[in-house]
Amino acid sequence: MTLKTHPGAPKRKLFGTDGIRGTANRAPMDAGTALRLGQAAGRFFNRGTHRHRVVIGKDTRLSGYMLEPALTAGFVSAGIDVVLVGPLPTPAIALLTRSLRADLGVMISASHNPHEDNGIKLFGPDGLKLSDEQECAIEALMDGDLTAALVTPERLGRASRLEDAPGRYIEAAKASFPRGLTLEGLRIVVDCAHGAAYKVAPTVLWELGAEVVSVAVAPDGFNINRNAGSTSPGPLAALVRERRADLGIALDGDADRVVLVDELGQVIDGDQILALIAASWARQGRLKGDALVATVMSNMGLERFLKGKGLALHRTSVGDRYVSERMRETGCNLGGEQSGHVILSDFGTTGDGLVAALQVLAVLVEEKRPASQVCRQFETLPQKLVNIRFTGASPLKDAGVQGVIAEQQAALGDTGRVLIRASGTEPVIRVMVEAEEEARLNRVLDSLCGTIRSKVTT
Template sequence: MSKPASAAPAARKLFGTDGVRGVANRAPMDAATALRLGQAAGQFFNRGGHRHRVVVGKDTRLSGYMLEPALTAGFVGAGMDVVLVGPLPTPAIAMLTRSLRADLGVMISASHNPYEDNGIKLFGPDGLKLSDAQEGAIEALMAGDLTEALAAPARLGRASRLEDAPGRYIEAAKSAFPKGLTLSGMRIVVDCANGAAYRVAPTVLWELGAEVVPLGVAPDGFNINSNCGSTAPARMAELVRERRADLGIALDGDADRLVMCDEGGNIVDGDQILALIGETFAAQGRLRGGSVVATVMSNLGLERRLASKGIGLQRTKVGDRYVGERMRESGCNVGGEQSGHLILSDHGTTGDGLVAALQVLAAITEEGRPASAVCRRFEPLPQKLVNIRHAGGDPLSDPAVSDAIRAAEAELGSRGRVLIRPSGTEPLIRVMAEAEEESVVEAVVTQLADTIRAVAAAPRRESAAKAETGVGAGSEGGTP
């Protein structure tokens, strides 16, 4: 897609690894920014002679009622027709953007975050998340004069509501379950996190024949992801045991993430699901690219398990958008994250927790064995992650940290690995290690974390000392 000269790609400040995100009613997640984003994105995509269209969906957060009309006003003012679909999963918005031949899709959601937060995710006409360059171009437009984005009175867009949008997604999701199979006789707990899938997910499972035990299906604007869903699956696991269900499914607030549990309430994470789907697809001759794509956070046990089955594992940096990009580059059709973002490109363009769950259910049905026997594909290596908050700067560039990382890698050798990375959204350093012995993991993470904390605190101690002695006072340009 060509870009106007005034919208050359710039360094992204507004967009993070998964769209724009922040605290509701505070910049950048306020109505004023949403309005400008609608105008800028409208200008970016509103080219050519046809009537342009944008699909807008949301989850169940109270702040969606603020952001949805603000975005709509921006798009309508930029001359784009807006199709409102209400609360639906993120993958449904990607699907509808393509099926309705829209130029742009928008999902208003902060995914697994609490209700106080919200976010805006953008999809292109192909149903794929926008590239860094496209997001940078839209940011550049937002920073400038948007007068050119405003349509003449006769060219203003219109807003309408698509009443059958849930039904379209329900049918699309059901089509991902193999024909000839049924969930009849299965009792399934499904936790919808009081989020976007609270209606469609139980409906899909019931129409495929299951006895459904719903959880997290009473959103009130405040309870999304609150002690429920994929980030808090304990209640789901408890209910599976109480109701003697065959398994449990936990989605997050926008249903692009999946965590499961077996009939005993034992949690099944994204790595186990990736192994199951990858192996199943390979056995059926459906696995493309000879590999599964995962991030650097996926357990080494997954890599070893896949290798034992002749399947490769390609790793990317953290973020499902990077997993999707690698899948397209390498021709793979299975990818995802340990956290439960799972992309199956045969069925959609972005993570879809419900569709991924249906693949697991199909494997259980076909094998005729309980979930505990089907879903536990490998014994994960002990893994520990510690987040270290710092006051800014780049602690990882300090030689002491580099020496500590080299020492840890030498100690682990081929028995494990370390991963040190800065957060993309806040001043945190994430320290992760995994190895065959839990005691070794504990020791390595503790040593690395202590070193990084000491380095991160050093500038603050130095600044405080200068302030006490009066030497160089005021020269640091920051708060001690």
């Protein structure tokens, strides 16, 4: 199949699949853009007669010290009160936005990217990421004259700091763990990627009774995600084996995604985490809709596993915001991505790596079996992804390319999958193939990539 964009999504210039992102101190991740974004978003949400409020959090990147005050100035100039909470996970910002009854939440983070990058994610008063339409409306305001957004001196907003913000998130995360259970007797290694969860994640695990080994908890502004976190689980796997731990937890820079490592040092990805939680919740009668939501990137093995248990899989476009939308449409309370975004709507509105890990730990405690036995829910089909860069027109517009795609998918039938999609942030075609046999996968992948490359303008 060829996947180009999220169905019905309006065209956006600044916002991608997860907010605005780019190189720090270069447009659009510069102070000037952040100021205008604060003014435009402030004007967009400054409706009604109540005192308006925005919550702003960030991860540990040095550039956060540049973007945070610029956004604050923009919101204050638009008559919005600003509540600053400092470094906290993205799900904490969504939680606090709802808890404080704010009009808007802002997270300054580039997630799993290196420190040179940064990003800005916006949440509405319901704690959900803004829709494509809302982001387009804010972009339009940024492109225009923002003089009308500036309030009179007596209506300027105020900025304050919420000192107990970490404690509020810690208590909410602990509340997601079943009452009556404890982590006593478990040794857990938690890798916080020198990111936003460097204080709160170890605290939650320790307060629930675990023996905690904390790594990558010394942020210096530059080391976020460096050889650590969910995209680099190798060092964590080695430490889990060395310390004879029961489980390793690897969060990313803003802690909205997680991968796990079992006691043998084997990595457990988001698909396996989703399968485990789905099976557990289904047994308890907690899985709403007898289904979960995942993206087109999730392995066919997950789909077959769910089918075998009488459960359905609803697929959506890549991006956790689209997973969240489909969950609301279908009434599901579980969804996520292979990369480790796991959304549990019983506990929050966005991906939460720590809360997802706690659901897995609950199963380990209840079943009294090692993670290597509990967390391997299904056999994955061989899957490979190749990125092809191009200039000029997209090769996917070529009729010959589309013909080869259709031909290869038909040949695979129900023994595999072809997924071709254009990146939403760069001129790249992503070619993904799954098949039951790796040799066949390689033949299909070579055919597709060769055809697409033959149409690429260099």
